[in-house]
Amino acid sequence: MSKSLTSPEWFDRAQLSIPGGVNSPVRAFRSVGQSPRFIARGQGSHLWDEEGCEYIDFVGSWGPLILGHAHPVVQEAIVKAASSGWTYGAPTTGEVELAEQICRLVPSVEKVRLVSSGTEAVMTAIRLARAFTGRDLIIKMDGCYHGHSDGLLVQAGSGLLTNGLPDSAGVPEGYARLTLSCPYNDTDTLESLFQQYPDQIAAVIVEPVAANMGVVPPLPGFLAALRRLTQTNGALLVFDEVITGFRLALGGAQQVFSVQPDLTTFGKIIGGGLPMGAVGGKRAIMDQLAPLGPVYQAGTLSGNPLAVAAGRATLAILEQNPAIYLHLEQQASWLAEQIRSASARNSIPVTVNRCGSLLSLFFCPGPVNHLEQAKTSRTDRFSQFFTSMLAQGIYLPPSNFEAWFLSAQHSEEDITRTAEACATSLQELNSRGM
Numbered sequence: 001m002s003k004s005l006t007s008p009e010w011f012d013r014a015q016l017s018i019p020g021g022v023n024s025p026v027r028a029f030r031s032v033g034q035s036p037r038f039i040a041r042g043q044g045s046h047l048w049d050e051e052g053c054e055y056i057d058f059v060g061s062w063g064p065l066i067l068g069h070a071h072p073v074v075q076e077a078i079v080k081a082a083s084s085g086w087t088y089g090a091p092t093t094g095e096v097e098l099a100e101q102i103c104r105l106v107p108s109v110e111k112v113r114l115v116s117s118g119t120e121a122v123m124t125a126i127r128l129a130r131a132f133t134g135r136d137l138i139i140k141m142d143g144c145y146h147g148h149s150d151g152l153l154v155q156a157g158s159g160l161l162t163n164g165l166p167d168s169a170g171v172p173e174g175y176a177r178l179t180l181s182c183p184y185n186d187t188d189t190l191e192s193l194f195q196q197y198p199d200q201i202a203a204v205i206v207e208p209v210a211a212n213m214g215v216v217p218p219l220p221g222f223l224a225a226l227r228r229l230t231q232t233n234g235a236l237l238v239f240d241e242v243i244t245g246f247r248l249a250l251g252g253a254q255q256v257f258s259v260q261p262d263l264t265t266f267g268k269i270i271g272g273g274l275p276m277g278a279v280g281g282k283r284a285i286m287d288q289l290a291p292l293g294p295v296y297q298a299g300t301l302s303g304n305p306l307a308v309a310a311g312r313a314t315l316a317i318l319e320q321n322p323a324i325y326l327h328l329e330q331q332a333s334w335l336a337e338q339i340r341s342a343s344a345r346n347s348i349p350v351t352v353n354r355c356g357s358l359l360s361l362f363f364c365p366g367p368v369n370h371l372e373q374a375k376t377s378r379t380d381r382f383s384q385f386f387t388s389m390l391a392q393g394i395y396l397p398p399s400n401f402e403a404w405f406l407s408a409q410h411s412e413e414d415i416t417r418t419a420e421a422c423a424t425s426l427q428e429l430n431s432r433g434m
């Protein structure tokens with residue numbers, strides 16, 4: 001029998017056939033000076049790598065797994081759907097029921113189009129906004145990440161921020177010039193952009209809770225100001241709820257902060273961990289989409305039956321168990337408090353930002369309300385912290401600028417062990433004089 005490979009050996013092998021050895025840059029562990037763990041299995045809140053090491057998982061596939069790994073009800077829904085075939089390129093009843101479910105749960109959404117990823121959802125939202133308003137410019141917030149389409153990589157968060165890239169090669173300059181960028185939580189700059197470009201701005205797109213430069217919640221009144229300024233200036237407001245949708249509440253961040261956008265993009269949780277995205281919003285805007293209207297959008301696997309089955313099962317469980325949100329809130333808030341007190345005990349200045357079950361830790365005194373403040377985090381400290389946490393069996397996102405995701409399966413024991421590991425890691429930083 002051939003000897004099984006370790007994760008580093010798999011990584012060496014992967015780099016021969018996959019650029020950088022990974023199929024998405026955020027998986028590469030580069031910024032934390034390690035090589036990625038190759039995952040063999042996930043169950044509930046835990047992961048096992050190829051070497052059989054067990055971890056408490058706070059990545060959760062970067063957000064979709066609010067119910068944890070291999071939830072039996074979701075698994076059964078996928079298996080049942082697969083037993084009838086898995087793609088037809090023709091409508092299915094499940095798509096209609098999922099669309100109805102989304103429209104019911106998110107009041108600003110009157111119609112929804114299913115696509116295969118958050119990136120696609122955002123591309124479609126921007127195209128719709130341009131067609132609907134007859135304008136070309138869009139405004140995005142520095143440090144927000146809206147997928148990897150041309151035009152949305154300007155001052156973007158996530159892997160670009162982790163790797164120190166201001167934008168991406170290969171995006172024509174003329175195209176990037178159509179994207180104006182504005183600091184998050186800065187209403188004055190936004191107002192002046194509207195003054196500078198009157199009647200030219202099609203949309204403002206924002207993560208209502210930024211979660212790709214670490215977690216940065218909106219300051220009181222920020223989202224309401226976006227709503228007011230877009231309305232006054234004839235632009236659309238697009239909430240990218242790919243991360244926050246169905247995570248902060250059934251109605252997403254827009255429910256939590258009581259601000260209704262014109263368009264919303266979804267991903268992650270709506271597919272229950274299978275590839276799925278969606279764009280939804282007001283009927284008059286959504287009806288611009290082909291085949292009704294002139295805005296073209298299409299996809300061979302859009303509304304894929306397996307993804308629809310996983311998404312419907314996930315949303316149904318969340319809808320039937322609203323206590324999940326309270327549980328997540330309590331677990332995450334307790335963990336955040338524990339990290340804050342461990343940081344004080346060890347004299348390592350840390351800012352823990354949190355919103356619901358999303359949290360992240362910046363190695364700076366804070367506050368962290370926008371990208372420039374996020375960038376003051378001591379990423380060298382984060383790397384040490386990450387390495388120590390991994391050694392203690394805690395699998396965090398391998399970047400200082402990605403959110404930690406809690407799931408409904410994280411037990412009290414998981415959270416207590418994680419808090420203890422954080423305290424140990426901070427103590428190690430202190431004793432190394434870092």
Ligand code: HOZ
Nearest residue numbers: 024026062158159212402
């Ligand atoms: N958007 C996620 C990171 N913030 C994960 C997707 C990816 O880039 O792999």
